[in-house]
Amino acid sequence: MSTLHAHIAGIGFWCDGLPDWSAARAYAASGALPAAAPGRPAPQLLAANERRRAPPSVLVALEVALAACGDAGIAPATLPSVFASTHGDLGITDYMCATLVDAPAELSPTKFHNSVHNAAAGYWTIGAGCMRTTTAISAHRGSFAQGLVEAMVQLASDAEAVLLVGYDTAASGLLATVTRSDGLLGGALVLTRAGQGPCLSARLEDGEPEQDDGPLATHARGNAMAPMLPLFDALAAGALGVGLHAGPGRRLQLDIGRG
Amino acid sequence: MHQPGGDPSPVPRGAAIGRAGRTRKGTAIVTGRSLYSGAFRPLPAVPGTSQPPPMPAIAIRAFSATTALGRGVAAQATALDTRRGGLRRNDFGATPLPTWIGRVEGIEDAPLPPRLAAWDCRNNRLAWLALQQDDLPEVVARLVARHGEDRIALVVGTSTSSIGASEEAYARARPGADGQVRFPEDLRRPIVHTPHSLGDFLQHATGLRGPCVTVATACSSSAKVFAQAARLIQAGVVDAALVGGVDTLCGSVLYGFNALGLVSADPCRPFDAARDGLSLGEAGGFAVLERADADDAGLQLRGYGESSDAHHMSAPHPEGLGAGLAMRDALARAGASPDDVGYLNLHGTSTPANDAIEARAVAALFPASLHASSTKGWTGHTLGAAGIVESVFALIALRDGLLPGILNSASPDPDCGPQIRFDNARRDIALAMNNSFGFGGNNCSLVFGRGGAA
Numbered sequence: 038m039s040t041l042h043a044h045i046a047g048i049g050f051w052c053d054g055l056p057d058w059s060a061a062r063a064y065a066a067s068g069a070l071p072a073a074a075p076g077r078p079a080p081q082l083l084a085a086n087e088r089r090r091a092p093p094s095v096l097v098a099l100e101v102a103l104a105a106c107g108d109a110g111i112a113p114a115t116l117p118s119v120f121a122s123t124h125g126d127l128g129i130t131d132y133m134c135a136t137l138v139d140a141p142a143e144l145s146p147t148k149f150h151n152s153v154h155n156a157a158a159g160y161w162t163i164g165a166g167c168m169r170t171t172t173a174i175s176a177h178r179g180s181f182a183q184g185l186v187e188a189m190v191q192l193a194s195d196a197e198a199v200l201l202v203g204y205d206t207a208a209s210g211l212l213a214t215v216t217r218s219d220g221l222l223g224g225a226l227v228l229t230r231a232g233q234g235p236c237l238s239a240r241l242e243d244g245e246p247e248q249d250d251g252p253l254a255t256h257a258r259g260n261a262m263a264p265m266l267p268l269f270d271a272l273a274a275g276a277l278g279v280g281l282h283a284g285p286g287r288r289l290q291l292d293i294g295r296g
Numbered sequence: 297m298h299q300p301g302g303d304p305s306p307v308p309r310g311a312a313i314g315r316a317g318r319t320r321k322g323t324a325i326v327t328g329r330s331l332y333s334g335a336f337r338p339l340p341a342v343p344g345t346s347q348p349p350p351m352p353a354i355a356i357r358a359f360s361a362t363t364a365l366g367r368g369v370a371a372q373a374t375a376l377d378t379r380r381g382g383l384r385r386n387d388f389g390a391t392p393l394p395t396w397i398g399r400v401e402g403i404e405d406a407p408l409p410p411r412l413a414a415w416d417c418r419n420n421r422l423a424w425l426a427l428q429q430d431d432l433p434e435v436v437a438r439l440v441a442r443h444g445e446d447r448i449a450l451v452v453g454t455s456t457s458s459i460g461a462s463e464e465a466y467a468r469a470r471p472g473a474d475g476q477v478r479f480p481e482d483l484r485r486p487i488v489h490t491p492h493s494l495g496d497f498l499q500h501a502t503g504l505r506g507p508c509v510t511v512a513t514a515c516s517s518s519a520k521v522f523a524q525a526a527r528l529i530q531a532g533v534v535d536a537a538l539v540g541g542v543d544t545l546c547g548s549v550l551y552g553f554n555a556l557g558l559v560s561a562d563p564c565r566p567f568d569a570a571r572d573g574l575s576l577g578e579a580g581g582f583a584v585l586e587r588a589d590a591d592d593a594g595l596q597l598r599g600y601g602e603s604s605d606a607h608h609m610s611a612p613h614p615e616g617l618g619a620g621l622a623m624r625d626a627l628a629r630a631g632a633s634p635d636d637v638g639y640l641n642l643h644g645t646s647t648p649a650n651d652a653i654e655a656r657a658v659a660a661l662f663p664a665s666l667h668a669s670s671t672k673g674w675t676g677h678t679l680g681a682a683g684i685v686e687s688v689f690a691l692i693a694l695r696d697g698l699l700p701g702i703l704n705s706a707s708p709d710p711d712c713g714p715q716i717r718f719d720n721a722r723r724d725i726a727l728a729m730n731n732s733f734g735f736g737g738n739n740c741s742l743v744f745g746r747g748g749a750a
Contacts, residue, residue, distance in 0.1 A: 039531060039532030039533060041531065041533070114606075123490065123491075123492070124490050124491065125491060125512075130459070130462065130489075133459070133463075133548050133552075134459070134462050134463050134465075134466040134548075135466060137463050137466070137467075137547040137548065137551060138463075138466050138467050141391075141547060141551045142551070142554075144551045144552060144554075144555045145555065146552070146555040146556045146557075146610075149548070149551075149552035149553075149555055149556065150552075150556070150609045150610040150735055151609070152548065152552070153455065153512070153513075153514045153734075153735045153736060154455075154491055154512030154513070154514075155512060155513040155514055155734070155735070155736045155738055156609070156735075156736065158513070158736055158738070159604075159609050159735065159736020159737060159738065160609070160736075162604035162605070162606045162736070162737060163605075163606055163607065163608065163609070163737065165606070166606050167604055167606055168603055168604050168605070168606050168617070168618060168621060169603070169604060170523075170602030170603060170604065171513075171604050171736075171738065172511060172513055172520055172524070172602075172738075173511070173512050173513050173736075174509050174510060174511050174512065175490070175491040175492040175495075175509075175510045175512060176492055176495060176508060176509050176510065177487075177490065177492040177496055179508070180492070183507055183508070183509045186507055186528075186533065187509070187524060187527070189531075190524075190527040190528055190530070190531040190533060191527060193527070193530070193531035194351070194527045194530055194531065195348045195349060211465075211466055211469055211477060211478075211479065212462065212489065214476075214477075214478050214479060214484075215465075215479055215484055215485075215486045215489055216486055216489055216490065217486075241446075241506075241507065241533070243446070243505075283507075284499070284507075284508050285499070286505070287505065
């Protein structure tokens with residue numbers, strides 16, 4: 038296939054114990070966890086009362102998205118965006134299924150419209166005042182890699198910069214007996230066609246990525262979005278390349294050039 | 297599925313900070329929250345003020361839909377032509393809500409082939425049924441022979457994927473010998489309890505090995521698959537793509553839309569002055585796309601436009617700004633003017649707010665001569681499948697000159713423009729369009745044409 042290219046202009050990160058990219062980099066370098074990390078993200082894009090009500094998927098996605106925009110110095114309203122999540126909000130899926138058994142007529146309309154896979158994308162565009170395109174995708178363990186491909190082909194067509202967000206939540210309730218995902222994890226990249234920052238070159242290949250035992254991949258390995266972590270480990274370590282799981286028997290091979 | 301009214305939900309009204317205004321040219325501008333606006337560097341292209349460049353046309357080698365009207369394109373075309381609708385009184389589930397639905401016949405009696413049994417569920421059964429129509433397998437096989445299976449993308453849309461299987465697993469869950477409540481054994485299959493159930497099933501069913509993605513942006517999902525596939529082809533990642541969408545009736549959407557107060561007790565009446573809500577439906581459909589040759593004379597994807605309302609999770613922007621942006625961008629990528637469009641399949645959910653706002657956005661952009669209609673009176677609102685189903689209807693209009701009107705509606709809404717047509721018409725057209733809008737303010741418009749034509 039043709040090789041795709043992008044510059045990484047900004048990075049955002051949040052997982053349990055590591056509430057931002059600088060904490061994640063420090064942990065990757067030294068193994069030190071921050072002394073008092075917050076238990077849940079508090080994205081400044083939402084008003085305080087909305088932050089209390091928003092589901093964890095929305096909180097973590099908006100937190101890392103805004104952090105990546107801040108890191109890049111690019112206004113959120115100007116960016117098309119790609120939201121990749123394996124499962125969406127597992128807590129809401131559990132609520133929907135349990136309520137349909139117990140009291141279907143009492144289903145919450147808010148929970149219903151928050152149950153769509155593009156809920157985080159919707160709250161992001163509303164909060165950021167962004168009228169550009171946004172999408173929400175899933176490709177199981179290949180979700181982040183396929184989101185990255187979509188972001189990079191947007192750059193190859195007519196976008197100058199794109200926001201990519203990967204996130205997943207913890208499974209809960211009965212659903213957790215078949216679907217495994219622990220903790221809360223989000224990562225975001227602002228990608229640009231030209232400019233500063235590490236340069237990614239990507240191509241899809243046959244094969245599985247190598248087993249990753251980097252510090253971030255190990256720290257948050259229980260979360261369904263963990264297949265994105267080898268890239269964040271590579272960025273933290275200044276590695277020159279990494280492979281990401283991109284679907285059954287397929288890998289997205291990334292070369293990372295210094296920008 | 298932009299929906300109005302009666303929404304008691306705590307949507308982030310305070311966060312709806314991107315109040316859109318209008319420049320003198322009528323293009324949307326967005327003012328951001330002052331807290332951030334000074335801290336960021338704007339990109340050279342200010343959103344909403346520049347239009348995308350024309351895109352290379354993408355050939356459509358095959359297309360099909362399976363809905364309450366029947367299986368395959370011929371069944372759709374006949375029902376549209378004879379104005380025979382597919383809605384019936386709701387008979388889905390143990391205690392059906394008093395509404396009408398567009399239910400696909402025979403899914404219960406059509407299990408997946410044994411080799412695909414691990415993916416068995418209502419949604420994947422409908423995907424399989426829809427995939428067997430209109431020579432789709434043969435056309436895909438020809439493209440595999442031409443390009444190789446790793447050069448063909450699989451991009452499919454859904455709103456709820458196979459959540460119906462999860463609902464059933466919860467309903468049938470029982471405590472085991474250890475007291476732990478578990479799913480019944482036949483539903484302990486993690487893949488059917490996740491959104492990518494649809495894409496993963498189709499990947500295994502077809503053997504395609506290019507990028508495989510499930511797009512889930514609610515009711516715009518299977519319109520956006522055309523845009524994503526076009527980009528993958530344009531960027532050279534693949535040479536062709538199987539795109540489509542599948543959504544099936546389930547408790548989540550029936551009771552969810554009911555909770556929002558958006559479901560009509562009668563068959564839906566899009567754009568009727570007395571419309572009072574939607575009818576839900578289920579459907580599946582596909583299109584096979586390939587990079588167009590210079591001398592291609594067949595049907596083509598000419599343009600796509602995608603935008604966000606930046607307004608509300610479940611209600612459309614009151615001025616239809618997002619809808620207008622999507623339509624303008626689709627026409628710009630097609631290198632076409634509004635006058636070139638002969639048929640527009642509207643989102644037209646039959647809710648009071650969606651139809652009024654969409655009609656206004658259409659009247660602001662198109663001449664009175666446009667024939668625009670919603671076909672949801674035939675099929676119901678098929679949610680994540682609406683994009684592909686109504687793209688297939690637009691392709692039928694282009695291929696056969698059959699321009700559907702609106703079913704069940706009798707009294708035109710005086711607030712809607714002359715573009716909204718209740719009666720069918722027959723004439724050859726140069727371009728056809730489709731609008732699909734979803735929760736989260738997620739909008740997509742598509743332009744279809746014919747090779748060698750305007």
